[in-house]
Amino acid sequence: MAQDLLEVKGLTKCFPVYSGIIRRKVGEVRAVDGANFTLERGRSFGLVGESGSGKTTLGKMIAGTYMPTGGSIVFDGVDVTNAIYNRALKRRIQMVFQDPASALNPRRRIRDTLLDPLKIHNVGSGQAREKLVIETLERVGLSQEFQYRYPHELSGGQKQRVAIARAVITHPDLVILDEPTSALDVSVQANIMELLKELQSEFDLAYVFITHNLSLVRNVSDKIAVMYLGRIMEYGQTDAIFMNPKHPYSVALLSVIPTVSDEEEKFLPELMKLSGEIASPVNLPKGCRFHTRCPKRFDPCDKIEPEPTWHDGHELRCHLYAADSLPRAAPIGN
Amino acid sequence: MKRPKLAIAPYRRYELRKGLYRFRKNTLSMVGLVIIVGMVLMAVLAPWITPYPGDATSFATHFPIAFQPPSWAHWFGTDDAGRDMFTRVVFGTQVDLIVAAGVQAVVIAIGLPIGLISGYVGGRLRDIILAISRVFITIPPLILALVAVTAFKPDLAVAALVVTLAWWPWYTELVDGIVVSLKQEQFVEASRTLGKPSFRIILEDIMPNTLPTMIVKATLDIGFVVILLSTLSFLGVGAQEPTPSWGTMISRSRLYLPGSWWISAFPGLFIFLAVLGFSLLGDGLRDLFDVQL
Amino acid sequence: MFNYEEGHMTTANTLLKVEELSIGFETFEGRANVVADASIEVARGEAVGLVGESGCGKTITAKAILGTLPQPPAKISSGRILLAGTDLLALTPQERREFARHFSFIPQDPMSSLNPVFTVGDQLVNVVLWRGKPDFGLGRYIVSRRQRAEVNQAILESKEMLRKVNIPDTERILSNYPNQLSGGMRQRVLIAMALLGEPSMIIADEPGTGLDVSIQDQILDLIKSRVSEEDISVIFITHDLGVARRICDRIYVMYAGTVVEVAETRFLFSSTKHPYTTGLLQSVPKVTGKMGKGIPGNIPDYYHPPRGCRFHPRCPHRMDVCDKQRPPLQQLPEEKCEHKVSCFLYQESV
Numbered sequence: 001m002a003q004d005l006l007e008v009k010g011l012t013k014c015f016p017v018y019s020g021i022i023r024r025k026v027g028e029v030r031a032v033d034g035a036n037f038t039l040e041r042g043r044s045f046g047l048v049g050e051s052g053s054g055k056t057t058l059g060k061m062i063a064g065t066y067m068p069t070g071g072s073i074v075f076d077g078v079d080v081t082n083a084i085y086n087r088a089l090k091r092r093i094q095m096v097f098q099d100p101a102s103a104l105n106p107r108r109r110i111r112d113t114l115l116d117p118l119k120i121h122n123v124g125s126g127q128a129r130e131k132l133v134i135e136t137l138e139r140v141g142l143s144q145e146f147q148y149r150y151p152h153e154l155s156g157g158q159k160q161r162v163a164i165a166r167a168v169i170t171h172p173d174l175v176i177l178d179e180p181t182s183a184l185d186v187s188v189q190a191n192i193m194e195l196l197k198e199l200q201s202e203f204d205l206a207y208v209f210i211t212h213n214l215s216l217v218r219n220v221s222d223k224i225a226v227m228y229l230g231r232i233m234e235y236g237q238t239d240a241i242f243m244n245p246k247h248p249y250s251v252a253l254l255s256v257i258p259t260v261s262d263e264e265e266k267f268l269p270e271l272m273k274l275s276g277e278i279a280s281p282v283n284l285p286k287g288c289r290f291h292t293r294c295p296k297r298f299d300p301c302d303k304i305e306p307e308p309t310w311h312d313g314h315e316l317r318c319h320l321y322a323a324d325s326l327p328r329a330a331p332i333g334n
Numbered sequence: 335m336k337r338p339k340l341a342i343a344p345y346r347r348y349e350l351r352k353g354l355y356r357f358r359k360n361t362l363s364m365v366g367l368v369i370i371v372g373m374v375l376m377a378v379l380a381p382w383i384t385p386y387p388g389d390a391t392s393f394a395t396h397f398p399i400a401f402q403p404p405s406w407a408h409w410f411g412t413d414d415a416g417r418d419m420f421t422r423v424v425f426g427t428q429v430d431l432i433v434a435a436g437v438q439a440v441v442i443a444i445g446l447p448i449g450l451i452s453g454y455v456g457g458r459l460r461d462i463i464l465a466i467s468r469v470f471i472t473i474p475p476l477i478l479a480l481v482a483v484t485a486f487k488p489d490l491a492v493a494a495l496v497v498t499l500a501w502w503p504w505y506t507e508l509v510d511g512i513v514v515s516l517k518q519e520q521f522v523e524a525s526r527t528l529g530k531p532s533f534r535i536i537l538e539d540i541m542p543n544t545l546p547t548m549i550v551k552a553t554l555d556i557g558f559v560v561i562l563l564s565t566l567s568f569l570g571v572g573a574q575e576p577t578p579s580w581g582t583m584i585s586r587s588r589l590y591l592p593g594s595w596w597i598s599a600f601p602g603l604f605i606f607l608a609v610l611g612f613s614l615l616g617d618g619l620r621d622l623f624d625v626q627l
Numbered sequence: 628m629f630n631y632e633e634g635h636m637t638t639a640n641t642l643l644k645v646e647e648l649s650i651g652f653e654t655f656e657g658r659a660n661v662v663a664d665a666s667i668e669v670a671r672g673e674a675v676g677l678v679g680e681s682g683c684g685k686t687i688t689a690k691a692i693l694g695t696l697p698q699p700p701a702k703i704s705s706g707r708i709l710l711a712g713t714d715l716l717a718l719t720p721q722e723r724r725e726f727a728r729h730f731s732f733i734p735q736d737p738m739s740s741l742n743p744v745f746t747v748g749d750q751l752v753n754v755v756l757w758r759g760k761p762d763f764g765l766g767r768y769i770v771s772r773r774q775r776a777e778v779n780q781a782i783l784e785s786k787e788m789l790r791k792v793n794i795p796d797t798e799r800i801l802s803n804y805p806n807q808l809s810g811g812m813r814q815r816v817l818i819a820m821a822l823l824g825e826p827s828m829i830i831a832d833e834p835g836t837g838l839d840v841s842i843q844d845q846i847l848d849l850i851k852s853r854v855s856e857e858d859i860s861v862i863f864i865t866h867d868l869g870v871a872r873r874i875c876d877r878i879y880v881m882y883a884g885t886v887v888e889v890a891e892t893r894f895l896f897s898s899t900k901h902p903y904t905t906g907l908l909q910s911v912p913k914v915t916g917k918m919g920k921g922i923p924g925n926i927p928d929y930y931h932p933p934r935g936c937r938f939h940p941r942c943p944h945r946m947d948v949c950d951k952q953r954p955p956l957q958q959l960p961e962e963k964c965e966h967k968v969s970c971f972l973y974q975e976s977v
Contacts, residue, residue, distance in 0.1 A: 090527065099520060103524050104521055155925065186680065186867075187907055187921045190911075193912075194921060213912070216918075219917070260911050260913070264913055267914060
């Protein structure tokens with residue numbers, strides 16, 4: 001087993017909630033609570049969930065935007081939990097954001113935006129930098145004349161290509177992609193996904209792919225984790241989870257995907273409608289966080305929160321499967 | 335490979351043409367531009383386009399021809415000392431416009447950096463800076479001027495200094511507000527994720543995005559600064575004789591109204607035109623930059 | 628309905644007929660010819676999808692139908708929009724406003740489409756009071772607001788409508804402000820508002836975008852059931868083929884301002900004809916694990932659109948003739964139901 005590039009254990013992030021003029025802390029939002037997963041070099045990991053699930057917060061903790069409040073992040077064998085602001089580390093872990101229009105400074109030319117990472121990390125100099133900018137632009141499918149343009153002159157897909165170029169120009173090891181194609185049209189999305197796959201094999205990049213689109217994540221990741229209100233509800237190999245989803249939340253999400261062919265429809269599990277709205281992360285439900293919407297809830301669900309257990313290749317937090325499975329001592333496996 | 339500066343040139347030209355096209359479509363702002371350009375030309379060419387430049391620059395008096403109404407020899411008439419009003423009013427542009435522009439420039443030079451720092455750093459420092467600027471904002475400039483004048487001798491320089499002190503906090507607060515909202519933008523977060531040091535984020539990412547709003551506000555404000563300086567001159571605490579300031583001219587003319595109306599009408603007209611010009615220009619720039627003020 | 632022999636819709640049941648609509652824009656760079664000869668028909672009670680990617684002109688076409696297109700800089704250069712026989716484009720603005728009551732619009736973003744300073748109840752009651760009265764000036768509005776009887780009646784209707792859109796706690800919602808509601812709730816309120824106008828036709832812009840998948844699912848079901856019960860015609864504008872497949876009876880596919888294919892839903896997906904539609908379907912990620920590479924190239928420059936078929940520069944099957952003329956939208960003779968394609972691959976007269 002090759003050493004994992006990224007190993008996350010018990011990762012937690014709490015945001016305090018303040019109230020009043022003197023800003024007293026009145027509560028906290030556990031945006032991410034005890035996340036565990038691993039990612040190998042050059043592989044893709046999909047992080048799936050709806051709003052409030054904590055997937056973006058988790059991605060940002062790895063990218064260094066947020067400092068974890070608990071747990072650990074081990075990157076390439078080194079514990080970096082508290083060093084996540086380290087500049088050398090940032091060269092190796094990069095991020096692509098959701099809305100390409102706001103991720104690029106509207107008042108700077110593409111060239112300056114792309115020179116930024118090179119200047120920050122002291123890569124090359126002068127002519128060598130210019131060359132690298134042009135090469136990277138061409139690598140993401142934009143001709144070199146784009147370097148003198150402003151972001152508002154580019155289409156959404158082109159802007160996202162620039163954002164990707166900015167992320168990979170320093171040859172990082174890991175790229176966090178936060179809904180990189182949600183703002184793009186379908187055909188453009190396919191183009192960008194193709195580009196990402198090419199870059200992954202060419203630069204041996206590992207991806208953490210955050211999205212709410214299950215069909216998309218099926219096509220891009222080797223392993224996925226389904227999150228709800230800060231907890232990872234199901235985690236395992238992508239194919240295994242899609243062929244045989246176990247957690248009721250995963251089943252429900254899969255069953256309502258709008259499909260474009262009968263073949264796809266036959267593939268989906270039987271329709272499981274969820275009632276009600278997503279609970280508030282400030283006022284978490286007692287017991288299993290999902291029980292308020294779960295059509296399969298039974299006695300222990302509103303009292304005790306299920307621990308992650310290992311069941312047939314999936315790691316699950318669900319009382320339905322807790323009885324006949326191993327506790328989480330077994331390794332995740334590749 | 336062409337050097338970058340040369341390669342960008344055609345793009346810059348195109349962008350300039352596009353901007354001018356949009357600006358031209360707005361007739362009112364073109365009017366404003368014409369007025370301001372006209373006044374600036376007057377200020378620059380004053381010694382050559384006025385018939386009696388000595389009337390504005392020296393203590394010359396010509397009592398025999400005092401109180402002449404507007405005529406071919408004296409387009410704006412003569413004042414109580416027999417000096418040609420047209421000359422004095424045109425030279426007034428040098429005083430009022432240039433001092434106003436100077437004050438505005440200094441105000442930006444002070445207010446912008448402070449606003450950038452307070453907005454970006456936030457927290458206690460921001461609370462302190464905003465508190466200080468609040469103090470300066472709430473004191474009316476006029477009161478501040480009168481107080482300053484009792485401490486120092488009345489002079490245009492003192493008036494300019496006072497207006498500067500009263501004006502800078504508006505820019506600090508404006509910039510602070512913009513920076514606070516810009517901080518949330520994803521491109522700022524992207525720069526932080528890249529590992530960019532904070533001062534470079536402020537300089538390269540945030541400041542360029544504050545400039546459009548500031549330019550628009552500065553343009554609209556110069557008109558107001560002109561009024562402020564004129565008011566101070568009118569009250570006698572600004573420009574002193576023989577410096578031709580529109581405010582002092584109006585002040586002197588009080589005694590002679592309504593008979594010799596031209597001694598106050600023309601300086602007043604020019605104040606009005608200056609303010610109008612800057613307002614129209616500022617509005618046009620605002621539409622051009624699409625800024626919400 | 629569809630007339631097999633003559634190969635087109637019979638006029639009896641057609642509510643809306645857009646004929647050869649062309650719309651251009653005047654800007655600094657020149658004249659952009661966005662929509663080119665688009666033709667759309669909607670029957671009474673039918674749910675039609677207008678599918679296309681951004682920039683294809685679907686929203687502009689919808690705005691032209693609603694009458695909200697800002698005429699400078701836009702300019703409708705040719706075509707007619709017939710609502711039950713009356714050409715809306717030939718009307719004076721006054722007359723056009725009379726016809727506005729037949730339409731309702733559900734905007735795209737529930738977060739920003741409701742007025743934040745008025746309660747939900749106020750906004751719903753306004754819709755009811757305004758209904759069918761295009762000359763409702765401010766004076767008459769203030770007067771009618773004071774007629775307690777009218778207002779109470781409006782409140783009752785609003786409550787009834789909220790119930791119909793599955794909002795249980797109607798009393799509380801009516802007194803809430805929009806920012807106190809979740810995204811799904813807001814979208815339901817928008818749907819209620821659209822239905823309260825008692826329109827003949829609703830135009831829904833990207834329903835369900837920006838909502839979570841589980842909520843979007845509920846909203847789509849709701850729209851579908853409401854529409855079929857009340858027998859209202861709907862035009863759904865969307866870029867999501869999966870959504871269109873769920874809720875539309877017929878789908879128009881637009882590319883670069885032209886209609887490239889139109890068919891009954893199941894035929895569009897099972898026997899796709901136009902290369903653009905095929906490319907689009909391939910690009911959609913499939914939950915079974917397949918995903919195409921997308922369509923090479925970019926949407927055309929509207930200032931200098933391609934001669935002939937607007938898709939041909941990106942088309943893997945392009946032929947010489949594609950560059951010369953634009954293929955007319957023609958019914959496929961072998962299909963029994965409506966299925967028209969604008970492509971020389973399927974025209975006999977090549």
